[in-house]
Amino acid sequence: MYKKILLAYDGSIEGRRALREGARIAQLCGAEVLLLAVVETSGGIGTLDGGFVLPISEQIEDYKNILAEGVERLKAMGFAPTARLGIGEAGREIAKVAEEIGANLVVIGHRPDGALARWWFSSVGTYLIKHLRCSVLVAQTEIDDQEFAQLLTGHAEEEPE
DSSP: OOSEEEEEOOSSHHHHHHHHHHHHHHHHHTOEEEEEEEEEOSTTOSBOTTSOBOOHHHHHHHHHHHHHHHHHHHHHTTOOOEEEEEEEOHHHHHHHHHHHHTOSEEEEEOOOOOHHHHHHHOOHHHHHHHHOSSEEEEEOOOOOHHHHHHHHHTOOOOOOO
16 A cells, blocks of 8 residues: 655654654555654744744754654664655655655644644645645554554563463
């Protein structure tokens, strides 16, 4: 069914959920995995809690580390992922890379925002659904790493009696 899966990853809790769900689907389908982290350059992104904007060079370095962490998570799950760092608007960059690699599925995390935030910044998921020619999975399943590892191996850890 799916041969190439693009996992959009930002290191957040939601991003980790998306990575786990996408990895499980890739495992079941025997799909190739590409991990993408995007340094956003649009307004309101890349700020610290105090409202200071991080220089782009620092953001790039942070996202390189996030990408490396995601690659290690996938390798630990038995994958040999391709990794890529994008710079720009997340939705556009994800769509561009998905098109370039011929992705059959794009997996993103869901970060609940208020109505004002969705209106002001738009939704990456909405953008992708409108612009991609492949399936989009917006991961919302809550599953921790231990449960996920059990799914991958097909064995539940036995509890001591």
